[in-house]
Amino acid sequence: MVDNLSGSVANFIVDRSWVFPPLLQLHFPALCELVSQVPIALDPSTTDTLVWSSSSSGELTAKVAFHFLRQPSPSVDWGRCIWSKFILPRMSLLTWKVLRGRVLCDDFMQKRGIALASRCVLCRKDCESLSHIFRSCPFAETIWSCMIAKFELAAPPLSLYDMLQLELTNGRSPQLKELWVACFTSVLWFLWHARNKAKYDNRFITVVGVCRLVFGHIQSASRIASGHMHNSIQDLRILKCFGVTCRPRHAPRTIEVNWHPPFLGWIKINSDGAWKHDSARVGYGVVFRDYRGYVLGAFASNFDIPSSVAAEVMAVIKVIELAWVRDWKHVWLEVDSSLILDFLWSPSLVPWQLRVQWNNCLFRISQMNFHSSHIFREGNHVADALANYGTSSTDFV
Numbered sequence: 001m002v003d004n005l006s007g008s009v010a011n012f013i014v015d016r017s018w019v020f021p022p023l024l025q026l027h028f029p030a031l032c033e034l035v036s037q038v039p040i041a042l043d044p045s046t047t048d049t050l051v052w053s054s055s056s057s058g059e060l061t062a063k064v065a066f067h068f069l070r071q072p073s074p075s076v077d078w079g080r081c082i083w084s085k086f087i088l089p090r091m092s093l094l095t096w097k098v099l100r101g102r103v104l105c106d107d108f109m110q111k112r113g114i115a116l117a118s119r120c121v122l123c124r125k126d127c128e129s130l131s132h133i134f135r136s137c138p139f140a141e142t143i144w145s146c147m148i149a150k151f152e153l154a155a156p157p158l159s160l161y162d163m164l165q166l167e168l169t170n171g172r173s174p175q176l177k178e179l180w181v182a183c184f185t186s187v188l189w190f191l192w193h194a195r196n197k198a199k200y201d202n203r204f205i206t207v208v209g210v211c212r213l214v215f216g217h218i219q220s221a222s223r224i225a226s227g228h229m230h231n232s233i234q235d236l237r238i239l240k241c242f243g244v245t246c247r248p249r250h251a252p253r254t255i256e257v258n259w260h261p262p263f264l265g266w267i268k269i270n271s272d273g274a275w276k277h278d279s280a281r282v283g284y285g286v287v288f289r290d291y292r293g294y295v296l297g298a299f300a301s302n303f304d305i306p307s308s309v310a311a312e313v314m315a316v317i318k319v320i321e322l323a324w325v326r327d328w329k330h331v332w333l334e335v336d337s338s339l340i341l342d343f344l345w346s347p348s349l350v351p352w353q354l355r356v357q358w359n360n361c362l363f364r365i366s367q368m369n370f371h372s373s374h375i376f377r378e379g380n381h382v383a384d385a386l387a388n389y390g391t392s393s394t395d396f397v
């Protein structure tokens with residue numbers, strides 16, 4: 001066997017099943033067992049393809065290679081809110097630098113060995129540092145106090161990070177939260193702008209001037225933001241104080257969701273997947289019903305794959321396998337995930353780890369009278385409950 005290594009994987013597949021030489025099975029039974037669990041494509045026209053295991057699609061692109069090579073940075077919970085569509089990118093960038101301590105203030109330069117005499121150009125009372133310019137300088141302190149009062153918040157905290165979180169964590173409406181982020185980023189921006197004007201152009205902007213610039217920017221940003229206000233006097237008072245248009249919450253829209261039985265002679269399958277964040281397992285649940293709506297069977301199970309998409313995909317693969325074994329040729333699959341319906345039309349979107357099984361599923365579907373549809377979760381309640389049950393339980397039918 002060692003002398004003859006010219007074989008390929010295809011030599012070990014006969015009639016769509018793994019076939020190992022007796023000598024290999026005798027000496028490497030564990031290896032043969034492991035390989036036999038690898039699914040084989042049912043469609044004889046399927047060819048082997050190379051996959052890049054670090055990407056979901058299996059394709060190697062410049063983006064995938066970049067993320068593979070770079071050292072991952074720890075994520076921060078405030079990052080998403082400052083990179084918003086209603087914040088100018090230059091303001092988001094400055095806010096990022098300030099909260100990361102990367103602004104070229106005098107103390108930053110001194111730490112890098114540049115000798116210079118430092119003095120804050122806004123108050124002319126203290127040395128210039130990042131925390132002084134943006135937080136503790138009397139000039140900045142006056143502006144922050146003004147904004148905090150207008151937002152009807154408690155005394156301003158000492159750190160800028162706590163200041164940003166002040167409005168975001170106290171149950172305020174989405175519109176007020178967006179307004180606060182716009183206010184926070186624009187105060188930092190115009191403080192830095194006032195500092196640079198005074199330092200390099202010898203032009204001094206007053207506290208009132210900075211507040212006017214901040215107010216103007218908040219009004220511009222609020223026209224792009226999309227959050228809604230709460231129906232409260234406080235929200236109305238704060239929004240009117242800034243001259244911002246109020247956006248009340250829209251009345252909820254009622255959608256009728258009905259489960260319809262299949263046609264005579266058809267089997268309707270409702271499936272769903274579930275993933276609990278505190279568990280490394282995903283569950284899936286399936287229910288089969290006939291044209292009268294009678295339940296023909298149901299099952300729930302789980303996998304060691306921490307992905308809700310994989311759970312949904314595996315649920316469909318399992319039900320089609322079962323329909324194939326039972327020789328059901330008229331099958332209606334109904335799911336509450338539009339992603340699964342996309343996968344039916346575009347199998348290349350399926351994660352590459354499941355692609356062979358998914359293509360086998362599509363091959364079986366091509367031999368059936370098959371119909372697929374989407375239903376809201378409220379109409380898929382039985383499969384949803386089974387999937388949740390499956391996250392912590394073993395199979396049952």
Ligand SMILES: [Zn+2]
Nearest residue numbers: 120122123137
């Ligand atoms: Zn100062």
